[in-house]
Amino acid sequence: KAGVTQTPRYLIKTRGQQVTLSCSPISGHRSVSWYQQTPGQGLQFLFEYFSETQRNKGNFPGRFSGRQFSNSRSEMNVSTLELGDSALYLCASRPLAGGAEQFFGPGTRLTVL
Amino acid sequence: AQSVTQLGSHVSVSEGALVLLRCNYSSSVPPYLFWYVQYPNQGLQLLLKYTSAATLVKGINGFEAEFKKSETSFHLTKPSAHMSDAAEYFCAVSLTGGYQKVTFGTGTKLQVIP
Numbered sequence: 001k002a003g004v005t006q007t008p009r010y011l012i013k014t015r016g017q018q019v020t021l022s023c024s025p026i027s028g029h030r031s032v033s034w035y036q037q038t039p040g041q042g043l044q045f046l047f048e049y050f051s052e053t054q055r056n057k058g059n060f061p062g063r064f065s066g067r068q069f070s071n072s073r074s075e076m077n078v079s080t081l082e083l084g085d086s087a088l089y090l091c092a093s094r095p096l097a098g099g100a101e102q103f104f105g106p107g108t109r110l111t112v113l
Numbered sequence: 114a115q116s117v118t119q120l121g122s123h124v125s126v127s128e129g130a131l132v133l134l135r136c137n138y139s140s141s142v143p144p145y146l147f148w149y150v151q152y153p154n155q156g157l158q159l160l161l162k163y164t165s166a167a168t169l170v171k172g173i174n175g176f177e178a179e180f181k182k183s184e185t186s187f188h189l190t191k192p193s194a195h196m197s198d199a200a201e202y203f204c205a206v207s208l209t210g211g212y213q214k215v216t217f218g219t220g221t222k223l224q225v226i227p
Contacts, residue, residue: 042217042219043203043219043220045214045217048214092156101159101162103159104149104157105156107154107155107156109154
């Protein structure tokens with residue numbers, strides 16, 4: 001079974017631009033979560049989608065948004081990029097919304113200049 | 114709400130020595146608990162999980178963890194450290210049932226000294 005895939009793996013943007021990251025979960029997994037990882041803040045939860053609905057949300061500004069499609073693939077969008085948005089963005093999937101362990105993708109490294 | 118505390122952001126051990134990474138959790142109900150490992154420039158990989166079955170949980174790469182309810186702890190151990198164990202380790206907690214968020218600790222970087 002193929003693992004969680006994230007595209008692109010690396011991205012360089014400038015301040016003020018917007019960016020869209022993509023995540024394809026493991027086949028059969030209906031829940032997708034997004035995390036931001038930085039050296040200073042560690043692993044921060046952004047949001048989780050299950051069956052195309054956002055079920056949980058972290059404490060991030062409205063510039064961070066996401067969506068999930070009927071095939072469980074998910075996208076995350078960040079508008080009006082700031083230097084502080086530079087981070088590794090990780091996507092994780094799990095078969096059920098509660099209790100089961102998460103399986104992580106390799107991440108997208110976003111650099112904002 | 115649940116939370117996780119990992120004691121020690123950096124731990125150094127000699128090759129062949131015992132590895133002990135500490136994790137304490139806070140939860141109003143019996144939780145699910147997880148340990149993940151992250152190697153540089155990679156995503157997180159599940160090492161082991163506790164889901165209310167046996168309190169001593171064995172994972173991959175020789176790691177194990179013991180759930181101690183009285184101490185609200187879920188420490189990760191390995192009898193003998195290998196150089197390949199150098200990585201960052203995350204403890205995580207989730208409540209059971211429904212759409213429960215997974216909460217991660219701040220991570221512990223393990224250095225293995227030859």
